[in-house]
Amino acid sequence: MQCHYCDKTNDLRPYGPKGAMVCFSCAMETPERKAEMERNFATQLDAAGPMALIDGTNVGPYPAEHNPDAMRLMGPNTNSTAPGAA
């Protein structure tokens, strides 16, 4: 995985054109890219739902139910409707 604009391969975020991975400095390089990043971020945050998390990984905001640590904090029964839950 590499930045859509440069050769950077770490600290990428999926906020480039059509969700392309971009590094922060490239994403902020022009007003157009910055606006696109903010738009994509808002879209993904919205899609992630009311319990969206943003952590130190490269995935951007995502539903809390996909994070085992968050589920543990919220109690053992919050994931009982998930497919395959015992």
Ligand SMILES: [Zn+2]
């Ligand atoms: Zn870059």
